[in-house]
Amino acid sequence: VLLSRPACVLSDTRIPAANDTLRTMLLAVLSGFVFSAVAPFLFRALGRRAGWIVALVPLSLTAYFASFAPQVFAGEAPRFVVEWVPTMGASLSFRLDGLSLLFALIVVGIGTLIFVYAGGYMGDDPQTGRLYCLLLIFMASMVGLVTTDNLIALYIFWELTSISSYLLIGYKHGHEKSRKAALQALLVTGAGGLALLPGLVMLGFLTGTFEISELLQHGEAIRASYLYPAIVFCVLAGAFTKSAQFPFHFWLPSAMEAPTPISAYLHSATMVKAGVFLIGRFAPALGGDPLWNVTVVGVGATTMVVGAFLATQQSDLKSILAYTTVMALGTLTMLFGIGTEGAAVAAALYVVAHALYKGALFMVAGAIDHETGTRDIRRLGGLRAAMPITAAAAGLAFLSAAGIPALFGFLAKENVYLELLVSPALTAAAIVANVFVFAALAAVAYSAFYGAPVATPKRPHEVPLAMWLGPVVLGVLSVLLGLFPFLSDRFAFAVLRTLYAEAEPVHLALWHGLEGRYGVVLTLSVLTLALGLGAFRLRAHLLGFATRMARVYAYGPTRWYEAGLAALMEVARAQTRVLQNGYLRFYLLTVVGVTVVSAFYVLATRMPGAPYWNVADIEIYEVLLLGMMVAATIFVVRAESRLTAVVGLGIIGYGVSILFLLYGAPDLALTQFSIETLGVVLLVLVLYRLPEFIRASSAAARARDLVVALSVGALMTLLTLLAVAQPSESPLTRYYAEASYPLGFGRNVVNVILVDFRGLDTLGETTVLAIAALGVYALLRLRIEREAPPRGVAGQDDPQ
C-alpha cells in the first residue's frame, strides 16, 4: 500500500476538482473554530456589546444551512468530501440530510439567540471573552457532529462536544462545585464516548466502510452479525450517557453550575440531544431488532418518568428545568426506539418544540436570577409587574410545554400520544410524566410571575433587550409553528425520509376531528392538562415529599458515581504502589527482564534460520575498536567514581559512532557523536546533585544484575546476527533509494525519509520530544518551587 502511494507523491493525490460548495461547507463547519480565536479580542474591544457581533457567526450559518432546505426537502442529501488518506478510507465528509439539517439549524439558530443573550447576561464580567471562545468551539463541534458523514470524524466531534462542555460547566473554575460538576459530566460522557469508539470501529470494519451513509445500507448484515449485540451496547452506552438517560441522568442537574446561557444552550437545547441524534442516525441500521427497540424504549420511558418525577422535587429554577430536560430526553429516546414512521415524525417535532420552549424557559430562569439574585422558587413571586416582557415570554414557552392547543408543543405532544396508543403502559407513563412536568414548569412560569410580590435579594427590573429577545423570538416561533402546522410538513417529511426511504409525505394539522385515534388522543391531552393543574395545586405536598425522601435520594446514582470514582482511585493508588515503586533500577530490571524472557521465548519457538557466523570476514581494525569498547565497558562497571564511569560511557558511545562511520552511515555517526557529547554534559550536570558514590548493593544483587545484563547482551547479539543472516533485499529500501532524488529532490536518503517520505512520523517524534522537555522542565521547576510557598487557587474557593 505504502509503495504504490507514498504520501508525498505530487501527481495522484490531488483533491479531485474541489468545487465551491465543498469549500463553503468546510468553511461553514470550521468557521466556529476560527472565530473562537477572535472572539476574546472582540470582547476586549467591544465589551458587553460583543455578543451582538459574535452572534453574526451563528446567524450567517443559520442562513447558510437554511439555503440547503429546498434541496433537502426535494429528497436530496448534498454530500461534500475531502479525501484525506484515501488509501486508509479516511476522509472528511459531510452530508446534509433531513435529520442533519434539523439538528444543524437548531444548533446555529438557538446559538444565535444564546450569543445575544450571553452578552446581556454576562455583562462586564472580564472572563466573557473565554465564554464566547468556548461556546463557539462547542457550536462548531456540534455542527460538525450532526453534519459529518464519517464515523471517525463523528467520534472526534462527539468528544469535542464533551470537552467543550467540560470547560463550559467549569467556567467558574474558582468554585469547587463547578469543577466537580464539570469533572462529573466529563467522566460520565467521556466513559460513554470511550464505549462508543469500539462500537463505531466495529461498525466500520463490519461493513467495510467508515462513511455513515454507506454503512446504513448494510442494516441487515449488521443485525445478522455476531457483533450486533456488542455494537448496540457500545453505541447506546455513548448515546445514553450523553443524553443523560437513567441511570446516567445525574450529571445533567449537576451541570447547572454553569452560567445560564451555557445551560440553556448545551444542557437543554443542543448537546444533550447529541445522544438522541446518534440513536436516530443509526436507527435505520441498528433498529428493527428487539434488542435495540426494547432497550431504547425501556430506558427512554424510565428516564421520562424518573426525570419528570424528580422535577417536582426541586425548588431551584434551573434544577427544575434540568430534570424536565431529562424527561424530554427520555421521551425522545423512547420515540426513536419505537421505530415507526409516526414515532420518527413525533420525535422530529418534539426535538424542535422542546428546543424552543426549554431554551426560552432557561433564558427566563437566567433573567429571573439576574434580576432578583435568587433562583429559589419559594422566594419568588409576582414578578410580572416588574418584568412584563419576560413574563409574557415565559408564559408562551410554558403554554407550549404544557401542550395547549395552537402552540407548537401541542402539535408535538399530540403526535407523541398518537404513537404511544399501541401500548397502554407507555401511554400511562407518558401521561404521568407530562402531568409532573406540567406541575414543575408551572412553578417556573406561573408562581414566579403571578401572585403577591415577594421580597428578593435584589430589586427586579425588566431585563435589557439582549436578554428578552431570545425567549420572545422562541415563543413567537412556537406560536407560528403551532398555528400553521403545514409549515413543518416538508421538514418533518425530510427527517422521516432519512429514516424510512419509502415514507409517505407528512400532513400535520391542528384539528383532526374526534373520530378514532384522534379523539382518544385529544381526550388524553385534556386529561393531562386537568391532572397537571391538580398536581400543580398539590405542588407544596410534592415538595414536602422531597425532604422526607432525601435519605432515599442520597442512595441514587450520584452515590454510585462517587463510590465508583473512589474505588477507581483506590485501584489506581494500589497499582501505583506496586508498579510505580519509585526505584529506577527496578523499572529497568522489569523492562529488560520481560523483554529478554519474551524475546527468547519467541526465538525458542520460531527460530528463523541460523545466525550469521563468518569469522574470516573480521578485520583487524574492527577487533581493535571492539576491544577498546569492551575494555571501556569493564572500566565503567568497575569504576569507583561516577565521573570516571561517565567518561567510560563516552568512550563506548564514540566507539559506536566510529562503527557507524566505518559501515557507511555518516548521518548516524554524526548524530551519535553529538548525542554522546551532550549526554556527557547532561550526566555531569546531574552528577553534581547526587550524593557521594558508595557501593550499597549486596553481592547477590550485583550477581543478579550481572545475569540480567549478560542475558540482554546475549539476546541483542543473537538478534543482530540473525538479522544479518536474513536477505536484506527489502523493496522498501530500494524504493527509498530510487525515489529519493526524483521525488524528494534530495540525495541524502536518510534526510529525505525523515523530512519528506516519513515526515509525519518525524512530526510526531519531535512533538513527543517537545512534550518530554516540558515534562523535564516541570519536574525541575516543581523542585524549585517546593522551597517557595505554593501559589494555588485555594483562596478563591467558594465558602460553601
Added chain:
Amino acid sequence: MYSLILSTATRAIMPLMLVFSLFMLLRGHNEPGGGFVGGLVAATAFSLYALAYGVERARGTLRLDPRLLIAAGLLVACLSALLALPLGLPVMTAAWAPEPVVVVGKVGTPILFDVGVYLIVLGVTLTMIFGLAEE
C-alpha cells in the same frame, strides 16, 4: 568554576559551531547532516558557553527562552506541513521553489520542516541542560 582557557577558547569555537550547525542544517538534504544533527550541534555550542560562562550568560546570549524555541519549531514544522493545503494538495505534500537560492540551495517545504526540527531539538536540549544546570 572559571577557566581562562575554556572561556577564551569558547569565544572562538562557539560562533564556529553555530555556523557549522547551520551548515549541517542546510546541506542535510543532499549530504550527511540535517535539522536534527544541526540542532544538536547548536545545543552543544550553547552548552559549551554555559559551562564556560555560566547559564545566566548563556541564556542572555541566546536571548530567547529555549521553550519559545520549542514552540517556534513546532509551529514552523506544522506550518510547513499545512502549506500544501492552500495549493489544494494533501497535508505534508512537499512543495519546492523552481530555482535554487544563493547559499541556501533549493528551497522547499521539507527544508522548512527541517528548520522546525532544528529549532525543536535546540530548544528541547537547552531546556533540559539549562534547567539542570540552574537548579
